[in-house]
Amino acid sequence: MKRFYITTAIDYVNGSPHLGHAYEKVLTDVIARFRRQMGDQVHFLTGVDEHGQKVQQSARARGIPPQQFADEVSAEFRALLPRLNIANDDFIRTTEERHKRVVRQVLQQLFDKGEIYQAEYRGFYSARQEQFLQDKDRNPDGSWPEIYGEVTEITESNYFFKLRQYQDWLVDFLARHEDFIFPRFRQKQVLEFLKEPLNDLCISRPRERLEWGIPLPFDEQYVTYVWFDALLNYYSAVADRPGTWPATWHVIGKDILVPPHAVYWPIMLHAAGLPLPGGIIAHGWWLQSGAKMSKSLGNALNPLDLVTEFGPDAFRYFVIREMNVGQDSDFTREQFLVRYNSELANNLGNLVNRTLNMTTRFAGGVIPTAGAPEEAEQELQALWARTRDEFLPLCEGFQFHTALERAMTFITATNAYIERRAPWKLGKSADPADQARLRTALATMAEALRLGTALVAAVMPGAAAKINGVLGYPPGATWTDELVWGPRLAGRKVAEALVLFPRPQPAGPAPAKP
Ligand code: MSP
Numbered sequence: 001m002k003r004f005y006i007t008t009a010i011d012y013v014n015g016s017p018h019l020g021h022a023y024e025k026v027l028t029d030v031i032a033r034f035r036r037q038m039g040d041q042v043h044f045l046t047g048v049d050e051h052g053q054k055v056q057q058s059a060r061a062r063g064i065p066p067q068q069f070a071d072e073v074s075a076e077f078r079a080l081l082p083r084l085n086i087a088n089d090d091f092i093r094t095t096e097e098r099h100k101r102v103v104r105q106v107l108q109q110l111f112d113k114g115e116i117y118q119a120e121y122r123g124f125y126s127a128r129q130e131q132f133l134q135d136k137d138r139n140p141d142g143s144w145p146e147i148y149g150e151v152t153e154i155t156e157s158n159y160f161f162k163l164r165q166y167q168d169w170l171v172d173f174l175a176r177h178e179d180f181i182f183p184r185f186r187q188k189q190v191l192e193f194l195k196e197p198l199n200d201l202c203i204s205r206p207r208e209r210l211e212w213g214i215p216l217p218f219d220e221q222y223v224t225y226v227w228f229d230a231l232l233n234y235y236s237a238v239a240d241r242p243g244t245w246p247a248t249w250h251v252i253g254k255d256i257l258v259p260p261h262a263v264y265w266p267i268m269l270h271a272a273g274l275p276l277p278g279g280i281i282a283h284g285w286w287l288q289s290g291a292k293m294s295k296s297l298g299n300a301l302n303p304l305d306l307v308t309e310f311g312p313d314a315f316r317y318f319v320i321r322e323m324n325v326g327q328d329s330d331f332t333r334e335q336f337l338v339r340y341n342s343e344l345a346n347n348l349g350n351l352v353n354r355t356l357n358m359t360t361r362f363a364g365g366v367i368p369t370a371g372a373p374e375e376a377e378q379e380l381q382a383l384w385a386r387t388r389d390e391f392l393p394l395c396e397g398f399q400f401h402t403a404l405e406r407a408m409t410f411i412t413a414t415n416a417y418i419e420r421r422a423p424w425k426l427g428k429s430a431d432p433a434d435q436a437r438l439r440t441a442l443a444t445m446a447e448a449l450r451l452g453t454a455l456v457a458a459v460m461p462g463a464a465a466k467i468n469g470v471l472g473y474p475p476g477a478t479w480t481d482e483l484v485w486g487p488r489l490a491g492r493k494v495a496e497a498l499v500l501f502p503r504p505q506p507a508g509p510a511p512a513k514p
Contacts, residue, residue: 004040005244006032007234009252010049010092013073014058017080019286019331020253022307023319027283027400028251029086030320033458034395037479043244045237046081047092048074052226053130053205056212066212070095085312085462092237094229102236103229104217106272107203111218115162115271118219121202122155130226132202159204159222166267167198173266173276181262182281182398183326186254190262201264203228231265235274247277254326255292257282281398284328286319306336313460314340314501320459321404337506345501347411348452352467352498354418355445359494362427363442367471369490370443371436377444380417381485383410384451388483391455400459407455414448417441446471446489454482463500470495 008028011021025046032044050070059069074093081088092099110116124133128149138144144151171194174180174187181187204222205213213223238244246269252261261280269276285292307315318336321343323329359367373381387410394403418441426438450471457464457475468475472492475482 001039001041003043003243003248004032004035005043005045005238005247006035006249006251007044007247008046009250009256010047010094010230010233011077012049012052012054013070013077014054016073017077019319020292021077022080022084022315023286023323024251024253024283025081025086025088026084026316026319027323027325029084029088030316030400030458031249031251031281031398033087033461037458039478043090043238043241044088045090045092045234046086046088047090047233047237048077048094049226049230049233050074050093050095051213051223051229053127053210053212056210059212067095083307083312084316087461090237092233094233098240099233099236100214102239103214103224103232106232106235106268107224107228108217110161110271113271116159116203117162118157118159120155121158121160123153124151125154126151130205134199136196156206156209158202158206159216159219160200161203161228161268162271163201163264163267164198166270167194169270170194170263170266173270177279180279181257182279186257186262186282186326190258193258193263198263201225201228227260227264228268231260231268234277235269246275249279249281250277251281251283254282254284281325283325284323286323287328287330288332290330310336310340310501311462313463314344317344317404317456317460320400322401324401325398340501343408345503347408347415348456348463349499349501351411351415351418351445351449351452352470352500354415355442355449356470356494356497358418358423359442359446360496362423362438365494365496367446367489367492367494368439368443369487370447371440373440373444374437376417376420377440380413380444380448383413384448384485387455388451392480395458404456404459407452410448410455411452414445414452417448418445443487443490446494447485447487450489451483451485454479466498466500470498 006028008024011017028044028046032042036042048070055070056066059066062069070093078091081091107116121132124144125131126133126144126148129147133144133148133151137148171191174191174194178184178187181190203225204216204219205225207215207221207223210223213226214229216222216224234247234250235245250261257280266276318339321339322335359365370377387406390406391403394400394406421437421441423438423441426434426441429435449467450473453464453467454475471489471494473489
């Protein structure tokens with residue numbers, strides 16, 4: 001079995017989860033489920049980033065100790081996972097001992113190798129971004145951009161990781177691994193960034209300024225810079241699982257690609273003598289009226305509201321169908337409802353209902369054996385063959401939005417097939433040829449529904465399980481075999497009805513909460 005280790009970014013626990021966080025988990029879960037279907041041995045890690053200035057500040061604002069604050073908010077992030085039907089294998093918190101131990105080990109190892117040195121640092125510091133700034137970060141008029149918040153000049157002694165000496169190595173590595181970052185245009189941005197000389201990375205924060213972090217093993221007066229600590233979660237979580245590292249893919253948002261994931265992380269691993277991950281998938285942002293959804297902007301839509309209202313399957317379907325991985329997408333409730341109504345309720349939901357209803361009415365609830373296919377069946381089967389052949393490479397290339405579009409086209413064609421065959425008319429005919437056509441039509445719609453369901457199973461696992469349930473069908477172990485058109489359903493007893501996506505919802509504002 002092929003080993004497949006996939007991770008999400010670990011979320012800061014300085015505020016509640018929002019759509020951006022939920023999307024990343026769903027996207028990663030869809031990839032993980034797809035790889036499991038393809039027979040890989042998947043390990044899926046997600047978690048939370050609990051140290052650093054932001055968490056310390058948020059805890060202070062609430063007047064509680066940072067650990068208590070982190071416990072509360074982490075619980076919220078963790079609770080989101082089952083509600084989104086995320087099948088992760090592990091969940092890591094950076095305050096866990098298993099993580100801190102590995103961070104200390106790696107720091108000590110790098111220190112012993114001479115990769116870390118102490119130096120006096122004088123410079124401009126942004127508390128909001130937790131980073132030192134350089135003149136090139138200034139606005140043309142010399143002021144500091146908004147995003148840095150208050151900027152102060154400070155002098156302090158700190159520890160530095162020798163990043164610069166690995167710059168040429170990294171450029172060379174990226175040249176040799178053209179597909180390291182998905183989508184590809186982002187790899188070009190990294191190379192652009194690497195045209196400027198790198199500075200060594202300040203990896204310590206004096207404890208008088210920041211208490212909430214992992215003390216440096218070689219100098220307890222300092223805690224570890226939060227990014228150095230956080231990135232190591234991907235490794236620390238599997239340090240005790242031989243054969244799991246390296247990660248196959250890290251899934252992250254585009255805002256944390258350069259420099260943390262594309263520059264610091266590969267260099268940290270290389271310096272520590274650890275294998276590099278297979279690649280990084282950098283997804284885009286969910287926007288609301290063109291602005292990034294974020295805690296600080298206060299425009300964050302609570303994903304749980306939509307999940308509560310429409311269920312995890314509809315939510316997952318929407319975010320995967322709507323977003324082209326790597327691009328940004330605008331989130332509106334209206335667009336959600338358009339897709340919900342037209343693609344889920346009226347298309348897939350309708351096919352399920354018609355199949356159950358007609359099998360019950362015309363065949364006593366038992367799926368018949370198909371007779372010889374006529375033109376209508378041949379056309380649908382030919383479309384199936386094309387759909388399946390396109391679907392797998394689309395998923396392997398993370399083009400899930402297009403893959404889902406193809407799946408929906410096939411469902412639409414199946415509904416059109418039913419219109420064309422009109423079993424309700426065939427059912428009235430006493431002609432044995434029409435009776436044979438009716439049996440073939442019932443068998444064909446059920447088989448097409450089974451196949452369409454197999455395609456959307458990674459995105460809508462709950463709905464897929466329910467559909468297979470009402471078809472009386474337990475899917476086999478090998479997914480690709482399941483995608484072959486055949487007589488598997490003949491003789492199975494179907495349920496009479498299934499409400500998957502309750503009646504089409506009127507477009508408009510969310511119903512008032514009681
Ligand atoms: N703690 C760091 C990541 C450390 S990884 C070793 C962090 N946390 S975060 O909570 O700010 O963001 C977590 C993830 O959510 C990031 O990948 C980020 O890109 C993603 N999103 C946050 N807001 C987003 C949107 N509006 N849209 C899509 N995803 C975005 O960064």
